[in-house]
Amino acid sequence: MPSPTATESVSIRDLATNCRAAAREIATLSTDRKNRALRRMADALIDRTDAIVAANETDVEGARADGLSDAMIDRLILTPERIEKMADALRDVAGFPDPIGEMSGTTKRPSGIEVAKMRIPLGVIAMIYESRPNVTSDAAGLCFKAGNAVFLRGGSEAIHSNRAVAHALHEALESEDLPPAAVTLVPTIDRDAVREMLTLNEHLDLVIPRGGESLIRFVDETSRIPVIKHYKGVCHLYVDEAADFDIAEDLLMDGKTSRPSVCNALETMLVHEDVAESFLPRAMERLSAAGVEVRGCSRTREILPDVPAATDDDYAAEYLDLVLAVRVISNTEDAMGHIAHFGSNHTEVIVTNDLPTARRFVRTVDASVVLVNASSRFSDGGELGLGAEIGISTTKLHAYGPMGLEALTTEKFVVYGQGETRH
Numbered sequence: 001m002p003s004p005t006a007t008e009s010v011s012i013r014d015l016a017t018n019c020r021a022a023a024r025e026i027a028t029l030s031t032d033r034k035n036r037a038l039r040r041m042a043d044a045l046i047d048r049t050d051a052i053v054a055a056n057e058t059d060v061e062g063a064r065a066d067g068l069s070d071a072m073i074d075r076l077i078l079t080p081e082r083i084e085k086m087a088d089a090l091r092d093v094a095g096f097p098d099p100i101g102e103m104s105g106t107t108k109r110p111s112g113i114e115v116a117k118m119r120i121p122l123g124v125i126a127m128i129y130e131s132r133p134n135v136t137s138d139a140a141g142l143c144f145k146a147g148n149a150v151f152l153r154g155g156s157e158a159i160h161s162n163r164a165v166a167h168a169l170h171e172a173l174e175s176e177d178l179p180p181a182a183v184t185l186v187p188t189i190d191r192d193a194v195r196e197m198l199t200l201n202e203h204l205d206l207v208i209p210r211g212g213e214s215l216i217r218f219v220d221e222t223s224r225i226p227v228i229k230h231y232k233g234v235c236h237l238y239v240d241e242a243a244d245f246d247i248a249e250d251l252l253m254d255g256k257t258s259r260p261s262v263c264n265a266l267e268t269m270l271v272h273e274d275v276a277e278s279f280l281p282r283a284m285e286r287l288s289a290a291g292v293e294v295r296g297c298s299r300t301r302e303i304l305p306d307v308p309a310a311t312d313d314d315y316a317a318e319y320l321d322l323v324l325a326v327r328v329i330s331n332t333e334d335a336m337g338h339i340a341h342f343g344s345n346h347t348e349v350i351v352t353n354d355l356p357t358a359r360r361f362v363r364t365v366d367a368s369v370v371l372v373n374a375s376s377r378f379s380d381g382g383e384l385g386l387g388a389e390i391g392i393s394t395t396k397l398h399a400y401g402p403m404g405l406e407a408l409t410t411e412k413f414v415v416y417g418q419g420e421t422r423h
Contacts, residue, residue, distance in 0.1 A: 018181040021181065045137060055164035056164070076161070124205050126152075131155060133161035142390045150183055151204055152166070207227045210391050233262075238351065239269065240272050243353070267324070345395075368401030
């Protein structure tokens with residue numbers, strides 16, 4: 001069988017048909033065979049590191065020439081260290097329990113039948129993503145372990161990187177006598193290919209877009225296939241009146257500066273009015289030293305007069321950069337109200353030593369991940385114990401938050417009887 005990325009003359013529909021056929025084979029693989037293939041995929045990435053890095057350099061040069069933002073370029077870059085992490089993620093997935101075939105909820109009905117549920121693959125998962133060539137291997141690994149095939153369409157800015165990564169994965173699959181079409185990379189960067197993909201509901205079971213808000217809205221508005229949405233990550237840190245200032249500073253700096261281009265980075269800090277005068281100057285000192293531009297409300301500017309004014313657009317923004325909006329609020333209810341208005345259902349953090357306040361925040365705030373006295377950067381599938389995540393859902397059907405193996409499966413009813421009939 002030719003590689004699914006070998007030629008652009010193959011139609012999108014034909015690629016999807018082949019991917020669907022591969023999905024049927026992958027769905028029946030034993031756990032041992034899946035794990036062996038995943039480890040072979042990891043080894044293939046390491047073996048082809050030089051080729052992947054070379055392909056990536058071509059993409060990065062093109063991205064810089066096209067004027068892509070620093071945030072996009074940071075997501076695009078592959079180094080040997082990042083490739084090693086991609087391989088480690090595949091090995092981690094191989095080590096996780098296989099959800100496929102799990103039986104649950106067995107009950108005996110009055111009719112005599114026994115009813116249970118069995119966990120099964122979804123089928124073919126379509127991924128549409130920008131930059132982030134690591135998604136090619138992360139998505140392939142997670143979908144494969146969950147018994148699914150994956151249909152990948154990366155952005156034009158990462159086409160050489162994605163092809164190099166996919167080539168390594170195909171070599172691994174072929175060495176295990178498995179169909180490379182189980183990891184199908186759409187070879188064209190034509191936007192019309194995305195439109196056609198989104199009509200193939202007879203071949204593709206779920207679409208997961210990863211990228212900017214405009215991409216996700218386009219997919220959601222165009223698709224005839226169910227879509228997992230994650231428009232943006234407007235993540236807040238709320239410093240309560242009962243906060244430990246040292247902890248609050250550390251969480252602020254980690255959440256804002258450790259990697260500002262990712263979706264779990266902090267974009268807004270809310271500070272209780274009773275501690276604002278004490279906390280804001282010391283926080284500002286560290287933020288300024290790290291090169292963070294702060295924009296604040298009128299009450300913030302009374303304490304930090306050199307800070308420019310923040311607008312509602314600032315509070316709604318996903319900066320993905322060293323920029324932070326700050327607001328002084330009156331109480332926890334006001335903080336939660338601000339989050340309800342400007343948040344994106346992604347990740348919210350409270351810093352407090354008051355347990356009732358923490359519990360109220362956790363119960364009330366509508367976000368896929370809520371943290372108490374811990375960094376927003378933990379809002380990640382690997383950090384939460386899922387292994388490599390395929391994405392983060394900020395809508396509630398069928399998943400909410402980082403999506404690991406189980407989110408790529410569904411359940412079917414299985415009924416055992418001894419000749420029972422319904423009267």
